Amino acid sequence: MNLALDWSFFSWDLFSNYVWKGLKYSVMLTVIATIGGIFFGTLLALMRLSGKKWLDLPATIYVNGMRSIPLVMMILWFFLLMPMLIGRPIGAETSAVVTFIAFEAAYFSEIMRAGIQSIPRGQVFAGQAVGMTYSQNMRLVVLPQAFRNMLPVLLTQTIILFQDTSLVYAIGAYDMLKGFDIAGKNYGRPVESYLTAAVTYFVLCYALSWFVKRLHKKIAIIR
Amino acid sequence: MSWDWQVFCQDTITQEVGQSCFGKNGDTTYLDWMLSAWGWTVSVSLLSLLIALILGSLIGTLRTLPDRPWIVRLGNAWVELFRNIPLLVQVFVWYHVIPSIFPALKRVDGFILVVFAIGLFTSARIAEQVRSGIQALPRGQRYAGMAVGFTTFQTYRYVLLPMAFRIIIPPLTSETMNVFKNSSVAFAVSVAELTMFAMQAQEETARGVEVYLAVTALYVFSAFVVNRIMTFIEKRSRVPGMIAASGGGH
Numbered sequence: 433m434n435l436a437l438d439w440s441f442f443s444w445d446l447f448s449n450y451v452w453k454g455l456k457y458s459v460m461l462t463v464i465a466t467i468g469g470i471f472f473g474t475l476l477a478l479m480r481l482s483g484k485k486w487l488d489l490p491a492t493i494y495v496n497g498m499r500s501i502p503l504v505m506m507i508l509w510f511f512l513l514m515p516m517l518i519g520r521p522i523g524a525e526t527s528a529v530v531t532f533i534a535f536e537a538a539y540f541s542e543i544m545r546a547g548i549q550s551i552p553r554g555q556v557f558a559g560q561a562v563g564m565t566y567s568q569n570m571r572l573v574v575l576p577q578a579f580r581n582m583l584p585v586l587l588t589q590t591i592i593l594f595q596d597t598s599l600v601y602a603i604g605a606y607d608m609l610k611g612f613d614i615a616g617k618n619y620g621r622p623v624e625s626y627l628t629a630a631v632t633y634f635v636l637c638y639a640l641s642w643f644v645k646r647l648h649k650k651i652a653i654i655r
Numbered sequence: 656m657s658w659d660w661q662v663f664c665q666d667t668i669t670q671e672v673g674q675s676c677f678g679k680n681g682d683t684t685y686l687d688w689m690l691s692a693w694g695w696t697v698s699v700s701l702l703s704l705l706i707a708l709i710l711g712s713l714i715g716t717l718r719t720l721p722d723r724p725w726i727v728r729l730g731n732a733w734v735e736l737f738r739n740i741p742l743l744v745q746v747f748v749w750y751h752v753i754p755s756i757f758p759a760l761k762r763v764d765g766f767i768l769v770v771f772a773i774g775l776f777t778s779a780r781i782a783e784q785v786r787s788g789i790q791a792l793p794r795g796q797r798y799a800g801m802a803v804g805f806t807t808f809q810t811y812r813y814v815l816l817p818m819a820f821r822i823i824i825p826p827l828t829s830e831t832m833n834v835f836k837n838s839s840v841a842f843a844v845s846v847a848e849l850t851m852f853a854m855q856a857q858e859e860t861a862r863g864v865e866v867y868l869a870v871t872a873l874y875v876f877s878a879f880v881v882n883r884i885m886t887f888i889e890k891r892s893r894v895p896g897m898i899a900a901s902g903g904g905h
Contacts, residue, residue: 500832500878501871502839504850509871512863595741601843602854609744623755626747630740637739 441619442628450618451632454611461529461607462594468533469593470586473540478570480545491541498538504602506535511603524605528597536593543585547578584648591640595633608632662862663689663869670860685856685866692852693873699770699838699848700877704831706774707781712820714778715785716811721797730782737779743840746772750844769841777834784826788819821892828885832878839874849873 479491498506510531514522551574559569579586598609609629616625663686664676678684717723718730737745749772754760760768792815800810842851853870857863 497875500836500875502836502850502874504839504842505853505867505871505874508850508853508857509867512857512867591739595739598741598743599840601743602850609741609747613747623752626744626751630744630748630752633741633744634736634739638735641735641739 437624437627438621439624441621442624446615446619450615451608451611454606454608457525457606458594458597458608461532461597461600462590464529465532465536465593465597466586466590469536469540470544472533472537473542474544474575476537476541477544477548480541481548495538495541498535499542503535503596504599507531507599507602510534524600524603527603528600528605532593532597536589539589540586543582543589544578547582547585548574550581551577580651583651584644587644587647588641591637591644594640595637598633658865659862660865662856662860662865665860667859685860688856689849689852689866689869689873692847692849693877695766695841695846695848696835696838696873697877699766699773699841699846700835702770703773703777703838704834706771707777707830707834710775710778711781712785712816715782716789716816718782718786719789719815720807730786734779734782737776738783742773742776742837743843745776746840746843748772765844766841766846769844769846773834773837773840777830777837780830780833781827784823784830785819788823789815791822792818818894821894824885824889824892828882828889831881831885835877835881836874 476491476495479487480495482488507528511524511527514527514530555573555577556569559573564572597607600607601609601613604610612625612629612632613622616622619625661672663684664672665685666673666678667683667685667688673679673682673684676684676686678687714730714733717726718734720726740748746769749768750765753768754763796814796818797810800814805813838848839850841848842854845851849870853866856866860866
């Protein structure tokens with residue numbers, strides 16, 4: 433065993449020069465993709481539960497299609513296709529944002545669908561009884577409850593999403609992993625750098641999942 | 656935009672379109688290359704899955720042992736460790752960090768290291784499912800084992816595990832499909848699998864859409880085959896009288 437790791441190269445400057453920019457991008461990508469993904473995912477879930485075939489079918493094809501393709505392939509697809517569609521080059525960072533919203537919408541839609549289906553039918557009838565329209569019923573009665581019931585699952589998906597942002601490596605976007613990658617190469621210390629990357633991701637994700645676990649307990653008690 | 660599917664019949668070196676889409680006399684076409692890449696994808700996936708099933712079952716089982724708090728904690732730590740680091744980062748750790756700590760591993764092929772990375776990553780997820788499968792069984796099952804004088808090992812071997820594994824086949828199906836999708840991260844350490852092929856062939860031929868379409872179709876087809884096989888296993892191994900004999904599938 434050879435544990436002669438040299439940490440002397442590691443400094444605050446390295447972090448602020450290389451990693452910080454990437455961390456900011458990873459967090460930004462996670463937040464935007466979560467918000468966008470939940471928004472479009474909810475729309476897809478509503479389409480699938482609408483009972484109208486012309487809404488249900490395309491949503492089902494979209495969701496199942498997205499879920500059977502590796503995220504890396506989707507990242508490559510969007511990076512290839514988006515410049516063709518809008519007719520000018522587009523940065524890897526921007527392309528990844530659109531990819532993640534489109535991709536995560538499929539996963540969030542399954543969570544929201546389960547959430548909506550977990551609402552007792554009586555709630556819907558109650559809404560109808562006081563004269564609510566379909567959209568009022570969804571907006572004011574069903575979705576807030578579905579969202580609340582599913583909050584821990586949505587947040588767990590967000591942690592997975594944060595981990596998956598590292599896959600933008602495939603198109604060379606500058607995320608946290610890329611920051612560690614470049615720092616390691618520039619200082620000639622890739623081993624220590626990748627190890628630090630692993631520890632950083634672990635600390636962030638472990639802290640987040642600990643928080644989600646606590647939240648889950650809190651919500652479970654109130655119910 | 657026009658299609659050009661001839662790209663798959665091109666020779667990878669001369670870029671000439673051959674008479675047959677398969678290369679002759681040692682030449683390789685893009686079709687040959689893609690099929691071999693698919694082989695690598697399947698190999699990475701199946702070997703990772705094998706490691707993940709063995710380790711995941713073991714650790715998942717250990718996490719349910721009664722009166723062994725330290726073993727349970729160790730099992731939980733394993734799951735947290737492999738679950739909270741992105742797979743791609745784990746691949747880099749296996750490829751760059753571990754061989755420099757254990758010089759004996761320097762000669763090991765990148766393919767093997769990736770298999771271990773994906774295998775251990777997936778083992779944590781399978782351990783979680785095995786644990787919940789065992790804990791989903793009624794407490795009486797364990798007592799029944801004790802009542803007939805089984806040791807803990809026998810109780811697991813003859814009573815708990817055969818039930819638990821059959822219950823968790825549906826989540827194992829999605830996990831198996833995930834392994835096939837996750838094998839795509841092997842591109843990062845230059846294993847010649849489908850994603851690596853897609854990136855390189857796109858670069859060389861500039862026919863990205865055709866190449867990506869073919870590769871995506873192969874991924875979807877692989878996922879479909881896995882799904883069918885697992886559904887077959889699920890039907891054959893159904894516990895009589897326990898899981899409703901409905902149509903099956905997902």
